[in-house]
Amino acid sequence: xxxxxxxxxxxxxxxxxxxxxxxxxxxxxxxxxxxxxxxxxxxxxxxxxxxxxxxxxxxxxxxxxxxxxxxxxxxxxxxxxxxxxxxxxxxxxxxxxxxxxxxxxxxxxxxxxxxxxxxxxxxxxxxxxxxxxxxxxxxxxxxxxxxxxxxxxxxxxxxxxxxxxxxxxxxxxxxxxxx
Amino acid sequence: xxxxxxxxxxxxxxxxxxxxxxxxxxxxxxxxxxxxxxxxxxxxxxxxxxxxxxxxxxxxxxxxxxxxxxxxxxxxxxxxxxxxxxxxxxxxxxxxxxxxxxxxxxxxxxxxxxxxxxxxxxxxxxxxxxxxxxxxxxxxxxxxxxxxxxxxxxxxxxxxxxxxxxxxxxxxxxxxxxxxxxxxxxxxxxxxxxxxxxxxxxxxxxxxxxxxxxxxxxxxxxxxxxxxxxxxxxxxxxxxxxxxxxxxxxxxxxxxxxxxxxxxxxxxxxxxxxxxxxxxxxxxxxxxxxxxxxxxxxxxxxxxxxxxxxxxxxxxx
Numbered sequence: 001x002x003x004x005x006x007x008x009x010x011x012x013x014x015x016x017x018x019x020x021x022x023x024x025x026x027x028x029x030x031x032x033x034x035x036x037x038x039x040x041x042x043x044x045x046x047x048x049x050x051x052x053x054x055x056x057x058x059x060x061x062x063x064x065x066x067x068x069x070x071x072x073x074x075x076x077x078x079x080x081x082x083x084x085x086x087x088x089x090x091x092x093x094x095x096x097x098x099x100x101x102x103x104x105x106x107x108x109x110x111x112x113x114x115x116x117x118x119x120x121x122x123x124x125x126x127x128x129x130x131x132x133x134x135x136x137x138x139x140x141x142x143x144x145x146x147x148x149x150x151x152x153x154x155x156x157x158x159x160x161x162x163x164x165x166x167x168x169x170x171x172x173x174x175x176x177x178x179x
Numbered sequence: 180x181x182x183x184x185x186x187x188x189x190x191x192x193x194x195x196x197x198x199x200x201x202x203x204x205x206x207x208x209x210x211x212x213x214x215x216x217x218x219x220x221x222x223x224x225x226x227x228x229x230x231x232x233x234x235x236x237x238x239x240x241x242x243x244x245x246x247x248x249x250x251x252x253x254x255x256x257x258x259x260x261x262x263x264x265x266x267x268x269x270x271x272x273x274x275x276x277x278x279x280x281x282x283x284x285x286x287x288x289x290x291x292x293x294x295x296x297x298x299x300x301x302x303x304x305x306x307x308x309x310x311x312x313x314x315x316x317x318x319x320x321x322x323x324x325x326x327x328x329x330x331x332x333x334x335x336x337x338x339x340x341x342x343x344x345x346x347x348x349x350x351x352x353x354x355x356x357x358x359x360x361x362x363x364x365x366x367x368x369x370x371x372x373x374x375x376x377x378x379x380x381x382x383x384x385x386x387x388x389x390x391x392x393x394x395x396x397x398x399x400x401x402x403x404x405x406x407x408x409x410x411x412x413x414x415x416x417x418x419x420x421x422x423x424x425x426x427x428x429x430x431x432x433x434x435x436x437x438x439x440x441x442x443x444x445x446x447x448x449x450x451x452x453x454x455x456x457x458x459x460x461x462x463x464x465x466x467x468x469x470x471x472x473x474x475x476x477x478x479x480x481x482x483x484x485x486x487x488x489x490x491x492x493x494x495x496x
Contacts, residue, residue: 046275048291072360074350074385074386075386076350076385076386077385106350106360107348107349107350107351107360107362108347108348108349108350108386109346109347109348111347112347130348131293131362132350132351132360132361132362133275133291135358135359135360135361136273136274136275136276136291136358136360136361136363137275137276137291139276139358140359140360141359142359143360
């Protein structure tokens with residue numbers, strides 16, 4: 001009698017536990033991405049070797065030790081065109097302070113990008129990201145996208161959309177202040 | 180049928196039901212009440228039988244109890260994975276991006292890839308957490324956790340290359356996709372045609388103000404086009420201008436350029452993995468349990484053979 005009671009208890013326990021199972025509707029699918037570049041602050045900055053507009057291949061990693069203002073852009077993007085003169089002015093003003101502006105064109109040919117940079121008087125280094133690897137890795141949700149990388153190679157800020165000269169100064173202030 | 184034979188059949192059935200979670204992972208059935216109740220019932224019967232055999236004191240019965248305890252270990256592992264293991268989930272990510280997987284307490288790094296990687300279906304996913312070393316998951320090589328298994332599910336993908344009439348490379352964007360700046364389509368949508376659904380995705384060529392809906396047909400699905408003899412998967416491009424004008428549609432085979440609306444498109448078709456997470460019995464419990472089950476039955480069988488042999492040599496009757 002005692003063993004029957006024990007068996008019933010165990011069976012009841014098992015039945016209770018089985019009730020903890022889902023009802024069969026447990027399959028879920030979800031997508032990554034979509035968070036945008038803001039959420040990247042503090043993360044290590046990833047780098048890819050891609051062709052440079054002038055010269056051999058280049059990458060973000062080549063500028064380690066400097067503060068890098070990485071700007072993802074394209075020639076067909078109106079806000080990128082609007083931002084470009086300020087970006088060039090910013091580069092000229094901060095070059096001597098160990099700050100590099102790195103323009104990374106997304107998916108366009110050297111001829112098109114070269115004509116554009118000539119027209120806008122761009123002198124900072126420009127990379128040609130044919131496979132748009134930087135755009136994916138930095139979670140760009142539009143163009144332009146600006147990512148500030150500090151001297152240690154970590155992302156200090158990720159910003160979606162056009163920046164004014166004043167906003168660029170503000171964006172690099174924390175990285176400049178950190179020694 | 181003897182009681183012992185019936186118990187061996189029950190033990191084998193319970194082991195098979197548990198190991199099915201490893202062989203065919205991710206089925207909803209593993210989280211259903213009939214599966215759980217079946218395993219629980221099996222576990223109770225095995226426990227009771229093992230206890231009874233152990234208490235009988237005979238050496239043969241003890242060996243049988245050992246075998247049943249092994250089967251019980253496997254079965255309890257199967258129950259535990261259903262209770263404590265994660266729900267079946269599939270995580271879709273764009274190459275080069277990171278997606279948190281809260282069910283596992285990790286971040287999934289979807290490996291970078293290019294057109295060749297899409298064609299080969301060779302991309303991997305790395306799981307990273309603050310507390311453990313990174314775990315690489317490669318196609319065809321599942322990784323087992325305590326009560327879970329992580330594996331890759333190949334899903335249709337296309338790497339899109341676009342050029343203008345002068346051969347200039349053009350940017351691809353996915354304004355509605357999870358990654359805006361990606362030339363890799365992962366086909367998250369479904370398009371019903373004649374009662375069947377086909378993967379669909381959309382991209383834009385902003386330099387030319389073009390929007391392209393892309394429908395993917397696997398090699399098996401190309402029989403929808405009986406007059407054509409396609410050797411592999413194809414895509415159907417349907418292009419509109421941003422102002423809504425229809426610019427036509429065309430079929431493209433992998434790595435064969437087509438021109439539509441002044442844009443030349445080349446799709447490299449293949450697969451890119453999704454991360455699948457499912458409950459699975461603890462590998463250690465399954466291994467130890469099966470070893471004990473086999474060892475117990477083996478010892479029982481050997482003892483019985485010895486007894487028969489000795490009875491044949493020196494008959495007592």
